Amino acid sequence: MTLNNLEIDTLVVGAGQAGVAMSEHLSKLGVPHLVLERNRIAEAWRTGRWDSLVANGPVWHDRFPGLEFDLDADAFAGKDQVADYFEAYVRKYDLPIRTGVQVKKVTRKADRPGFTIETSEGTLHAARVVAATGPFQRPVIPAIAPKDPALHQIHSAAYFNPQQLPEGAVLVVGAGSSGVQIADELMRAGRKVYLSVGAHDRPPRAYRNRDFCWWLGVLGEWDAEIMKPGREHVTIAVSGARGGHTVDFRALAHQGMTLVGLTQSFQDGVVRFQDNLVDNIRLGDENYLALLDAADAYIERNGLDLPEEPQARMRLPDPECMTRPILELDLAKAGVTSVIWATGYGLDFSWLAVDAFDANGKPRHQRGVSSEPGVYFLGLPWLSRRGSSFIWGVWHDAKHVAGHIATQRTYLAYRDKAQRQSAAATESSENAALEGVN
Numbered sequence: 001m002t003l004n005n006l007e008i009d010t011l012v013v014g015a016g017q018a019g020v021a022m023s024e025h026l027s028k029l030g031v032p033h034l035v036l037e038r039n040r041i042a043e044a045w046r047t048g049r050w051d052s053l054v055a056n057g058p059v060w061h062d063r064f065p066g067l068e069f070d071l072d073a074d075a076f077a078g079k080d081q082v083a084d085y086f087e088a089y090v091r092k093y094d095l096p097i098r099t100g101v102q103v104k105k106v107t108r109k110a111d112r113p114g115f116t117i118e119t120s121e122g123t124l125h126a127a128r129v130v131a132a133t134g135p136f137q138r139p140v141i142p143a144i145a146p147k148d149p150a151l152h153q154i155h156s157a158a159y160f161n162p163q164q165l166p167e168g169a170v171l172v173v174g175a176g177s178s179g180v181q182i183a184d185e186l187m188r189a190g191r192k193v194y195l196s197v198g199a200h201d202r203p204p205r206a207y208r209n210r211d212f213c214w215w216l217g218v219l220g221e222w223d224a225e226i227m228k229p230g231r232e233h234v235t236i237a238v239s240g241a242r243g244g245h246t247v248d249f250r251a252l253a254h255q256g257m258t259l260v261g262l263t264q265s266f267q268d269g270v271v272r273f274q275d276n277l278v279d280n281i282r283l284g285d286e287n288y289l290a291l292l293d294a295a296d297a298y299i300e301r302n303g304l305d306l307p308e309e310p311q312a313r314m315r316l317p318d319p320e321c322m323t324r325p326i327l328e329l330d331l332a333k334a335g336v337t338s339v340i341w342a343t344g345y346g347l348d349f350s351w352l353a354v355d356a357f358d359a360n361g362k363p364r365h366q367r368g369v370s371s372e373p374g375v376y377f378l379g380l381p382w383l384s385r386r387g388s389s390f391i392w393g394v395w396h397d398a399k400h401v402a403g404h405i406a407t408q409r410t411y412l413a414y415r416d417k418a419q420r421q422s423a424a425a426t427e428s429s430e431n432a433a434l435e436g437v438n
Contacts, residue, residue, distance in 0.1 A: 003101065004122025008034045010405060011117055011126035013103045013351075015041045018132035018379030020086050021064065021395040023095040025402035031409065035132075036119065038102040041090055042083040044136060051161045052185060053079045054240045055391075056177055061213040062391045067092060074211070076240030082391075107353045108374075115354075115374065127374065128405055129352075131363075134379040135389060137348040141341045146266035151331065156182060156342040162189035168337030169193065171271065171329075173263045175200055176235025179342030180247050184239075187257050192335065196263045197249060197277055200237045202284035205246040207295050208306040212238065215295050222387035235344075237284065249281055253319035260326050272328045281322065289313070347380075368401040376401050 012022050015037030026033045040046065054076040055062045059069040062077070067089050069077055077085065090097055102120040106129050109116055114127045139155035146153075152166050156178045162185065169192035172183040183195045203212040216222050237247040253259050261277035292312060299306055329336070349357065356372035358364050364371040367384040377383065378401055379394050387393030415423065 002122065003098075003119060003124050006034075006122075006124040008032060008124060008126045009409070010034075010128040010130065011036065011103075011115075011124070012130045012132050013106075014132040014134065014379070015090075015097045015099065016044055016132070016134050016379065017042065017086060017391050018134055018394045018398065019097070019130075020089055020095065021398035022130055022132050022378055022402060023097060024064070024066065024089070024093050024395075025398050026405065027093060027095060029402055029406040031402065031405055033096065035095065035097040036101045036103055037097060037099045038120075040083075040099055041097060042086040044134070045079045045083040045086075048136065048157055049079045050156075050159050050182060050185075052241065053181070055079075055082055056236075056238050056240050057213045057390065058211055058240070058244070061211070061217075064089060064391065064395045074244075076244055103351055105351055105353055108372075113374070128376065128408075129374065130376040130378055130401065130405075131349060131352055132378045133349075135347065135381055136345045138346040139341075140344050140346045142263075142343055144263065144265055145339070145341065148266075148269070151336075152338040154338075154340055156340055157345075159340055162186050162191060165191075165338045169335045170338045170340060171263075171331070171336050172196065172340045172342055174198065174235070174342030174344070175237055175249070176342065176344075177238050179235075179340075180237050180249075180252075181239050181241055182340060182342060183257060184241070184252065187252070187255065192256075192258075194258045194260055194329065194334070194336065195249075195252070196260050196273065197280050198262045199234045199280055200284050201234055201287045202237045202247055202249075203291050204288060204312060205238065205240075205244045207292055207312055208299065208309050210295075210306065211244075212291070215291060215298075216386075218298060219291075219294055222385065222390075222393065224386045225384065227382055227386075248316070249284070250316040250319055250322070253321050254316060258326065259319070259321045260329070269332055270328055270330050273326065275325060275327055277325045278318075278322055285315070368397055369404050376405070 010026060010031055010033035012019050012033060012035040015035050019035050019037065023033065023035050058074045059071050059077050060073040063069055069085055071077060103117060104120065105118040107116050114125055115129050117124050117126060139157040141155055159182055170186050171194045172179050173196040175195055175197040183193050187193045205212060207215065239245060239247055249259055259277055261273040261275060261280065264272045264274050354372045354375055356364055356370045356375045363377045365377050368377050370376055378398055381389040383397050384400065388397050
């Protein structure tokens with residue numbers, strides 16, 4: 001199928017979990033559409049993650065309703081298994097996805113409704129465009145990163161395994177899921193690791209025979225529609241690695257990792273840290289204990305027969321790096337040769353040249369429906385609720401967005417009485433002409 005001058009009702013850009021979910025719902029609603037992906041289906045899972053990565057939620061939770069993983073329900077799928085899952089999903093529903101095509105620019109037509117889409121395979125036209133490229137578009141390394149060619153610096157998106165780093169100690173900046181898992185892997189590989197810990201949530205991996213994904217579900221946390229003030233930059237320290245375990249920063253320190261506070265600056269080979277490590281760990285503990293308290297209350301309130309787990313509230317002694325925090329570190333003296341920036345991602349919608357963004361470049365939308373008519377967003381954190389960036393959450397968001405598109409198509413397909421009569425008369429004349437020929 002050639003793309004040049006193709007006319008399509010709805011174009012979906014991106015074939016990761018968001019694009020696949022969108023295509024399924026549009027297909028079920030009978031909306032003609034096409035999904036374009038510049039690489040392979042779910043490519044970010046294959047090549048945009050480190051080698052040992054597994055999903056942070058068990059497969060009973062982190063999946064679409066229409067297909068189960070071929071794994072034990074409580075297992076954590078590896079990154080390639082997740083990518084294979086989405087490819088299988090596309091085959092199961094025979095979704096119209098075209099890979100190897102880059103969308104370069106989308107602009108609104110000046111003379112009629114719809115959009116012009118410039119791609120690597122020609123120019124096509126669509127009445128609607130869904131941006132399903134997700135939140136992991138542009139790795140962000142803070143401006144404080146030193147300009148030191150002797151120091152090996154990469155973003156976590158470019159980290160794959162310990163062997164790719166030069167010999168020596170490693171500073172990992174950022175202690176969300178990616179940072180803490182990478183730091184743990186490096187320490188287990190025999191590296192000396194310094195982990196810069198900022199504000200974070202630290203849920204238990206499981207409590208009283210239920211995974212934290214289950215607890216957030218029954219407690220209504222996944223469906224929270226508004227982020228609590230001041231929580232915009234708080235990451236979640238959770239891991240499915242090695243069968244899943246609760247992230248315990250004190251345990252990591254007792255095993256040999258050195259914890260430091262938020263990274264503040266680099267100057268003349270010395271990195272300085274904020275004196276907030278103890279506070280950050282304490283607040284993470286409070287978050288952890290609050291979930292245990294809420295879980296206990298839920299069990300009592302609903303009369304559930306789940307085993308008690310008093311050991312979950314036990315805490316290791318504070319390690320030396322907490323009782324005597326390091327506020328500055330001479331990288332050369334400490335033998336640090338690499339810095340991994342696990343500092344998140346920024347959005348990149350430079351290809352979407354429409355009036356759908358605020359002054360800071362963030363999409364203006366309500367549950368994925370843009371302020372710009374005909375433009376939709378999918379796969380963004382907090383698109384509609386806390387669970388939007390999880391696999392199951394994006395599926396439900398896609399259902400809402402697809403429903404909006406189908407409803408708009410219904411309105412546009414409406415014909416008033418005169419138009420219906422005219423169409424009926426035309427059809428009658430055409431039928432009569434055909435009968436005359438026969």
